[in-house]
Amino acid sequence: MSAASKLPPAMTVAEFIAWIPPGGSDRWELVDGTPHAMAPATPRHGAIQNEAGRLIGNHLAAERPACRVVTEPGVRPRVRADHNVRVPDLAITCSPWGDDGKVLSDPLVLVEILSPSNEADTWANVWAYTTIPSAREILVLHTAGIRAALLRRQDDGLWPEDPQSLVAGDVVVLESVGFAAPLVAFYRTSGLPS
Numbered sequence: 777m778s779a780a781s782k783l784p785p786a787m788t789v790a791e792f793i794a795w796i797p798p799g800g801s802d803r804w805e806l807v808d809g810t811p812h813a814m815a816p817a818t819p820r821h822g823a824i825q826n827e828a829g830r831l832i833g834n835h836l837a838a839e840r841p842a843c844r845v846v847t848e849p850g851v852r853p854r855v856r857a858d859h860n861v862r863v864p865d866l867a868i869t870c871s872p873w874g875d876d877g878k879v880l881s882d883p884l885v886l887v888e889i890l891s892p893s894n895e896a897d898t899w900a901n902v903w904a905y906t907t908i909p910s911a912r913e914i915l916v917l918h919t920a921g922i923r924a925a926l927l928r929r930q931d932d933g934l935w936p937e938d939p940q941s942l943v944a945g946d947v948v949v950l951e952s953v954g955f956a957a958p959l960v961a962f963y964r965t966s967g968l969p970s
Contacts, residue, residue: 787811788858793850793878803848807900809859820919821889823965825865828887828917831962832868835955843870843953849880853904862901865889868953871910882910884952891919902927906935912952914939922963922970924948944970 786809787795795811796804804811817825825847833845845868850861866887867880874881886905890898898916905914906927916925916939925939928951942948942959949956960970 786859789852789861789879792861796878803863807860807862808856812897817889818891818919820966820968821865821891823967824889824917824919824962825887827962827964827966828889828915829866831957832866832885832887832950832953832955835957836868836953840870840953843868843884846880846883849883850878851880851883851886851905851908854907854909855904860904862904864901864905868950869910870953883908884910885913885915885950886911887915887917889917889919913950915948915950917962919966922960922966922968924959924962 788809792804792811803816829845829847836843836845845866847866848863849867850863851867853860853862861879864883864886867883868885868887869880869883871882883905886902886908888898888902902914902916905911906929912929914927918924922944924942926942926948927935927939929935944960946959947956948959948962963970
């Protein structure tokens with residue numbers, strides 16, 4: 777019997793965390809009380825994710841050593857917080873280490889890698905991330921071409937209705953951690969023509 781066939785009707789975050797098999801190879805997120813299996817990343821997705829983590833991680837090591845990049849952490853949006861754990865590709869936090877639970881507290885920056893096959897789910901996650909009080913920036917890197925979208929929380933605490941669009945000649949600036957790099961650097965090992 778598969779794990780999906782054993783699902784209760786509407787899980788809370790606590791039930792979800794207890795349900796996740798320890799050391800299991802499946803990746804799951806909780807969306808409005810329903811566990812969703814996450815497909816393995818494509819090689820291009822993984823290459824972009826790795827480059828983003830390396831670029832940002834190297835910057836943090838040199839300039840913001842109290843901060844760190846975390847790969848595929850669970851985060852809790854404030855929308856139906858008791859029934860949602862989403863999993864971005866990367867997150868940056870500068871908060872001290874906590875209890876080392878299954879959910880990352882206080883993510884500052886969230887990064888998603890957008891594949892055409894999961895576009896709707898990725899954008900649903902992005903808009904859910906805007907409800908996390910600590911989040912300041914959300915970067916969405918595309919796999920179908922060298923382009924990105926960046927959302928930055930405004931001084932009044934609100935998010936813009938539309939993200940800033942970035943293309944191959946642009947620089948990605950993450951103000952919250954003082955990071956800047958050419959967008960093409962994220963795609964160094966992606967096989968996409970620059």
